[in-house]
Amino acid sequence: MKKFKIPFSGRSHNYTEKEIETVVKVMQEASTLTQGEYQIAFQDKFCDYLGVNHAFALNNATSALELAAQLCQFKEGDEVIIPAHTYTASAYRFLKNGAKIIWADIDLKTQVVSAESIRACISSKTKAIVVVHLYGYCADMPSIMDLASQKNLVVIEDVAQAIGTKIKGQMAGTFGDFGVFSFHSHKNISTLGEGGMLVVRDDEIASIVPLLRHHGHCDFNYVRKDYWKPAMGNLDFPEFNGLKIWPNNFCIGEVECALGEKLLDRVDKMNQEKRLRAIHFIDELSKFEDIEFHRVDSERHNYHLLVGRFLNDKRDKFIELMADNGVQCVVQYYPLNRYDFYIKAGYGKANCPNTDNFFDNMVSFPFQHMMGDATFDLLIKTTKKVLSEI
Amino acid sequence: MKKFKIPFSGRSHNYTEKEIETVVKVMQEASTLTQGEYQIAFQDKFCDYLGVNHAFALNNATSALELAAQLCQFKEGDEVIIPAHTYTASAYRFLKNGAKIIWADIDLKTQVVSAESIRACISSKTKAIVVVHLYGYCADMPSIMDLASQKNLVVIEDVAQAIGTKIKGQMAGTFGDFGVFSFHSHKNISTLGEGGMLVVRDDEIASIVPLLRHHGHCDFNYVRKDYWKPAMGNLDFPEFNGLKIWPNNFCIGEVECALGEKLLDRVDKMNQEKRLRAIHFIDELSKFEDIEFHRVDSERHNYHLLVGRFLNDKRDKFIELMADNGVQCVVQYYPLNRYDFYIKAGYGKANCPNTDNFFDNMVSFPFQHMMGDATFDLLIKTTKKVLSEI
Numbered sequence: 001m002k003k004f005k006i007p008f009s010g011r012s013h014n015y016t017e018k019e020i021e022t023v024v025k026v027m028q029e030a031s032t033l034t035q036g037e038y039q040i041a042f043q044d045k046f047c048d049y050l051g052v053n054h055a056f057a058l059n060n061a062t063s064a065l066e067l068a069a070q071l072c073q074f075k076e077g078d079e080v081i082i083p084a085h086t087y088t089a090s091a092y093r094f095l096k097n098g099a100k101i102i103w104a105d106i107d108l109k110t111q112v113v114s115a116e117s118i119r120a121c122i123s124s125k126t127k128a129i130v131v132v133h134l135y136g137y138c139a140d141m142p143s144i145m146d147l148a149s150q151k152n153l154v155v156i157e158d159v160a161q162a163i164g165t166k167i168k169g170q171m172a173g174t175f176g177d178f179g180v181f182s183f184h185s186h187k188n189i190s191t192l193g194e195g196g197m198l199v200v201r202d203d204e205i206a207s208i209v210p211l212l213r214h215h216g217h218c219d220f221n222y223v224r225k226d227y228w229k230p231a232m233g234n235l236d237f238p239e240f241n242g243l244k245i246w247p248n249n250f251c252i253g254e255v256e257c258a259l260g261e262k263l264l265d266r267v268d269k270m271n272q273e274k275r276l277r278a279i280h281f282i283d284e285l286s287k288f289e290d291i292e293f294h295r296v297d298s299e300r301h302n303y304h305l306l307v308g309r310f311l312n313d314k315r316d317k318f319i320e321l322m323a324d325n326g327v328q329c330v331v332q333y334y335p336l337n338r339y340d341f342y343i344k345a346g347y348g349k350a351n352c353p354n355t356d357n358f359f360d361n362m363v364s365f366p367f368q369h370m371m372g373d374a375t376f377d378l379l380i381k382t383t384k385k386v387l388s389e390i
Numbered sequence: 391m392k393k394f395k396i397p398f399s400g401r402s403h404n405y406t407e408k409e410i411e412t413v414v415k416v417m418q419e420a421s422t423l424t425q426g427e428y429q430i431a432f433q434d435k436f437c438d439y440l441g442v443n444h445a446f447a448l449n450n451a452t453s454a455l456e457l458a459a460q461l462c463q464f465k466e467g468d469e470v471i472i473p474a475h476t477y478t479a480s481a482y483r484f485l486k487n488g489a490k491i492i493w494a495d496i497d498l499k500t501q502v503v504s505a506e507s508i509r510a511c512i513s514s515k516t517k518a519i520v521v522v523h524l525y526g527y528c529a530d531m532p533s534i535m536d537l538a539s540q541k542n543l544v545v546i547e548d549v550a551q552a553i554g555t556k557i558k559g560q561m562a563g564t565f566g567d568f569g570v571f572s573f574h575s576h577k578n579i580s581t582l583g584e585g586g587m588l589v590v591r592d593d594e595i596a597s598i599v600p601l602l603r604h605h606g607h608c609d610f611n612y613v614r615k616d617y618w619k620p621a622m623g624n625l626d627f628p629e630f631n632g633l634k635i636w637p638n639n640f641c642i643g644e645v646e647c648a649l650g651e652k653l654l655d656r657v658d659k660m661n662q663e664k665r666l667r668a669i670h671f672i673d674e675l676s677k678f679e680d681i682e683f684h685r686v687d688s689e690r691h692n693y694h695l696l697v698g699r700f701l702n703d704k705r706d707k708f709i710e711l712m713a714d715n716g717v718q719c720v721v722q723y724y725p726l727n728r729y730d731f732y733i734k735a736g737y738g739k740a741n742c743p744n745t746d747n748f749f750d751n752m753v754s755f756p757f758q759h760m761m762g763d764a765t766f767d768l769l770i771k772t773t774k775k776v777l778s779e780i
């Protein structure tokens with residue numbers, strides 16, 4: 001494996017001394033290491049941060065997507081609209097839970113779905129939409145929610161990369177029926193590499209999520225005279241709309257929750273720092289006509305990732321030269337319909353020209369938050385040099 | 391909630407300074423926080439510890455049980471034999487994966503299943519057995535494996551509480567087709583509250599577990615000229631015996647793996663310390679005829695939990711008086727068939743008299759490893775006092 005001066009990092013940020021102290025303190029002092037006070041504190045603070053009533057900490061964002069898919073209660077033939085330009089976790093849990101996928105195309109400029117690209121996929125069988133705020137840009141949720149409301153569709157926002165972004169003051173993840181957040185190693189804030197959160201709008205659904213998260217554990221519907229008879233509370237089969245839903249074990253540990261709660265104190269600052277850098281990078285490259293960027297100088301974009309699109313056929317040459325100059329650029333996201341997995345599942349075809357165009361011409365620059373200023377300057381300098389040469 | 395002098399702890403052990411330093415170091419230095427070098431090191435050391443070839447670190451033991459259940463590939467009508475005296479995670483993933491449960495009874499003395507109690511449940515439809523080494527006692531695996539071999543049954547060992555126990559030098563979890571380990575907050579060693587490991591005997595099965603663990607990620611079946619074409623490797627649909635198996639996201643973080651690897655250095659010592667205490671406790675109470683214990687002074691029992699059974703009707707009075715004296719005893723494990731969950735799933739009936747007898751008369755003492763010597767002495771003293779009084 002080539003050693004890069006500026007690698008495309010497997011993690012996005014460092015931890016502060018305070019964050020590390022929090023982890024140490026919980027390791028030393030917590031009376032339980034899972035399903036305790038820190039989970040509650042993390043969830044409560046997350047609710048406050050977003051301005052919602054129900055948030056559930058989970059072991060990863062895939063678990064959040066699985067819960068949303070379970071709660072859609074798909075019937076035979078039901079369709080769910082999902083962008084082909086996203087990571088696989090956004091899509092396959094819906095397939096597993098019985099839905100048919102209809103691949104939506106993205107807007108070439110914003111790289112996310114729009115009300116128009118979703119509308120083109122709607123049929124009488126459409127039950128749900130997954131909107132992915134990819135790269136950190138919040139899709140046009142007001143328009144999408146208008147459409148969903150007209151057509152009576154369940155809306156799942158995949159906010160894995162877009163925590164803290166807003167449209168007119170309203171946070172991404174709070175428009176739809178479900179908001180899915182990720183604290184994976186690559187993400188804006190990470191709870192030790194794995195973690196997630198599910199935001200739920202409906203009160204009744206919210207009341208069964210704890211059972212779905214933890215094996216069906218719940219109280220008995222009576223007060224026990226002796227705490228050990230029966231022992232340890234009840235286990236029940238969660239039901240919604242009169243149908244049973246299988247419980248899971250999607251629990252996240254207390255240390256991760258305590259860390260996540262602390263990270264919420266600086267997520268806005270981290271987003272702001274990345275946005276300032278992204279805008280600076282884009283503006284520095286504005287005279288190069290080979291490549292275009294999606295420039296959004298507002299809280300609607302957190303620039304979790306920094307991506308550009310070549311307007312000619314120079315992308316591969318560019319990445320090769322960047323690599324020769326020590327910078328590891330990558331290409332994201334392989335259109336899901338091209339993977340063997342989706343081909344074998346019967347979803348190998350998609351009518352998504354923008355998805356294909358973007359993937360075939362895009363470049364994703366190393367853009368981890370923990371990149372130092374000198375490294376960031378070197379990134380700009382090297383990019384300019386290579387763009388001048390090709 | 392009553393405040394106890396000796397609570398039944400939500401965690402089983404403390405972390406040493408070295409273990410905490412390991413966590414801090416990985417937080418500061420790891421190049422990725424998931425699916426990296428520490429996971430490999432943890433798995434390799436776990437294999438060495440057990441003397442096996444394939445071990446896969448997971449986000450919890452339920453995920454390990456889910457993988458084992460998926461890999462059984464149950465067909466309509468297939469039956470799996472599971473003890474009714476265990477925690478729910480041992481059972482319901484098999485139900486979800488299409489098996490019918492046949493509840494096996496336990497042996498009253500050992501509190502685990504035996505070849506005889508399993509034999510009584512076998513039919514022409516039996517496909518698999520789940521053997522739970524409950525409380526830290528390794529069931530009679532040589533006899534059970536003889537039976538399984540005669541009847542061609544898949545054997546899943548649930549070693550959640552029995553890590554490090556042995557029969558004639560062979561480790562629990564290495565007899566069956568699958569060995570399931572837990573690093574939950576309550577368990578012998580805990581990777582920050584949540585974590586698990588799946589040990590797999592078959593080489594072919596082992597080759598697909600990484601795909602099942604992580605969304606179906608795998609290499610393309612050709613070498614890419616440019617690392618970004620296609621980006622990030624392939625996604626495939628795992629297959630076994632010509633049948634597809636849905637992938638999952640059961641990944642555990644690097645910090646947890648690094649900590650787990652360190653904990654393996656002292657798991658034998660911790661087991662030995664608990665065993666010595668348990669034997670001492672049991673011997674101290676030998677003159678009390680109301681209660682009996684399962685005394686095993688060998689590496690076959692690690693006394694993860696310390697449980698006794700009353701031979702008369704004094705159990706409830708005993709727990710009440712212990713609580714009055716500041717000691718929180720509990721009752722485990724509610725026979726699974728009595729829970730609303732299993733009743734609603736159609737498994738509310740069981741012919742398991744020993745399971746009922748044991749649950750109705752058992753007591754589980756606080757026995758966390760981190761209990762200090764003075765507290766342990768107080769536990770013995772209080773138990774003697776209460777047994778003398780009732």
